[in-house]
Amino acid sequence: MPELPEVETIRRQLSRELPGKRILNVQVLYSKAIKPLTPSRFAKMVKGAKFVKISRRAKVLRLELANGRTMLVHLKMTGRLLLQKRGAAPRKETEAIFELSGRRALFYDDLRRFGWIRVIKTAELGAYFEKQGYGPEPLAASFTPKTLIACLRAHSGKRIKPLLMDQTCIAGVGNIYADESLWDAGILPTRRVADLTDQEIIKLHGAVRRALEKAIRNRGTSADSYLDAFGREGTNFPRLNAYGQAGTRCKRGDGGIIKKTKLGGRGTHWCLKHQK
DNA sequence: ATGATGCCCTGAAAGC
DNA sequence: TGCTTTCAGGGCATCA
Structure with a gap:
């Protein structure tokens, strides 16, 4: 189950791969994953945007886009973010596919379907995490x-x-x-x-x-x-x-x-x- | 307020 | 063999 080390590993990998890449197209195969948005509203919010920065807070990944929005991803128990070849076939557990500029696609898979993706305005990130009330990051220097x-x-x-x-x-x-x-x-x-x-x-x-x-x-x-x-x-x-x-x-x-x-x-x- | 329970989900493993 | 039950559990809602 993805906890801090697993999410951090994915963050480091995506940080090297995603910034500068553009989301050419989005397919949502399991619409509950992006609630309360509909697949078309979700696609409208992220399609065409470039990735800027990938960060993490607690077990939540933050994929910041150049259009002023940030995708938040919680992998919960069995979620995966996978870099695949563009055109790769979805699996039974694939819930969303982001086709990227270049040769790849980002797959969001989740066997048990507990995880979620949300889109919020980057300007509202601070308020969002404030409201979540997360405690200190255990690997930060300030965690004494x-x-x-x-x-x-x-x-x-x-x-x-x-x-x-x-x-x-x-x-x-x-x-x-x-x-x-x-x-x-x-x-x-x-x-x-x-x-x-x-x-x-x-x-x-x-x-x-x-x-x-x-x-x-x-x-x-x-x-x-x-x-x-x-x-x-x-x-x-x-x-x-x-x-x-x-x-x-x-x-x-x-x-x-x-x-x-x-x-x-x-x-x-x-x-x-x-x-x- | 706090603690316990249920819920969401699926597939593997155990039980009968 | 084959069907049923249990288990894995993060985070949130609900209830005592």
Whole structure:
């Protein structure tokens, strides 16, 4: 599932490929993906425009166009943005095709159809993200241990893992990297924030960053269906320590077994030995 | 306000 | 074998 590292990987790839390219034509094959716009209104807003800049906030990709509009894309669970040859055939899960100047097309695929594309005026971007209330970007220099302590302490009654996934606390962390960060920091996912010491939160701060940076270096985790913009799997999955490791021996070599249960409706993995 | 649950979706895997 | 059920889950709506 595309979380910060996967979306960031796609952003970096599209940043090298899209700016300067023009959208020659748009086909919408699944109109729910662009709600509340209709396919014809959507096409009218983006057709003929050039890409200017590709950026990311939380798990949302921002494709800025030269016509004063920006496409926002959320890939949710199974969304993909794929650079294809122009004229390539749509698949069953293809929801939109952007034919580009040059030889390529940008495909938006989404097997489970949870993701979406929205078009907003670039001038309204700030207000939009303000309203979403996203927390700090965990890889930004301004995200310090102090920032994390303050944001966690504001929700002291909550369990740490669901809070890590709360986008208003830290932006971009999802299920995989929440489990990975807690494994690294040696903290049980069920711990109440009020019970965490400042030292533990400082440790967690480093762990979150390490987990995300490592995944970006590996071009993301292909646990389910994630592919990068060139249709390649990321190489981070075999390097995970907790997520998807149920029943295996802890890679820390402490003799612990990775256990799996549900927490807040999400599959949650942790080491019985070293996470406390 | 907060926490729990349901919903959107599809295909793979498990269960019977 | 073949049908049914469960599971994967981000983010939002709904309800206690």
